[in-house]
Amino acid sequence: MSSVKDNVTALPLHPEKSTLEGKNKFLGFWFFLGGETVLFGTLFATFVALRHQTSGGPAAEDIFGMPLTFLSTIILLTSSLTSVFAIMAMRDNSLGRMQLWFWITVILGLAFLGLEITEFTEYMHEDLGYTTSAFSSAFYTLVGFHGCHVLFGVVWISTLMIQSFKKGITTVTAPKYYVASLYWHFIDVVWVFIFTVVYLLGILGG
């Protein structure tokens, strides 16, 4: 009658890896994350090499502010924890709790994006355009690319949550939720290096 209800008793301990498809998704996604690491590595390398080439425009220590960066960091770090809670709820087979935690993750992601847009607008007003200097191009490319990842994650998790109202937690949907949470953690991993290398080292002037 209802496949969602039948699964209440039948869900395995690790529903995300109980089928071959789930196992493949899990492995394939980690392989993708390895590739993403290389991609961000090249963007970081470019930024680090060009960070002093300001060509008369504003430099890192002129524009970056500690409070905003700190706030963004705490928001993203907290959203990482809430998506961990969502996966715990998924393994407990509690759909409502999983949805709640994933929605909180989405809201925190949106807050992060809002802060980033405000920040970039502010820099534009301080005459740091995309083509102002090698520093500005490298900065906007690296941080903007990370921002695009956050946006993609927000859209991905939201659409999964809309789908979850209909499909619930099964061995088919569980791998999707699990992989989306891995992606969200990866976004936070990249941000840890961005706030350290781009912002803190920039403010330090090192």
Add this chain to the structure above:
Amino acid sequence: MATKQSETTMYIQKQQRKREMQHYLVSFGLMIIFTLLAFGTVMIDGIPKHFTSFFIVTLAIVQVLFQLYYFMHLKDKDHGFPTLFIFSGALVAFITVLTFVSIVWIS
């Protein structure tokens, strides 16, 4: 007999989840502390710049390892290939960054 066995399994699972939760909360607390330390070190004047740089990059690496091993479950079993994939990626990224840091004809 069968019910008793399943009750025991249930109890073990519950305990495991409790411990897992503790791991998550402790990791999160440590990550917040690492972040505060990094921001704090940059704010303090009088520390040599290269020391601060080295220190905060180390903090970032440690924080990311917590994220990978606890939040992304790399510490769990059956994570051999994920570990291989992510560290291969990290190695290539590290070599790339190293090359561009030590490049001589830009600065």
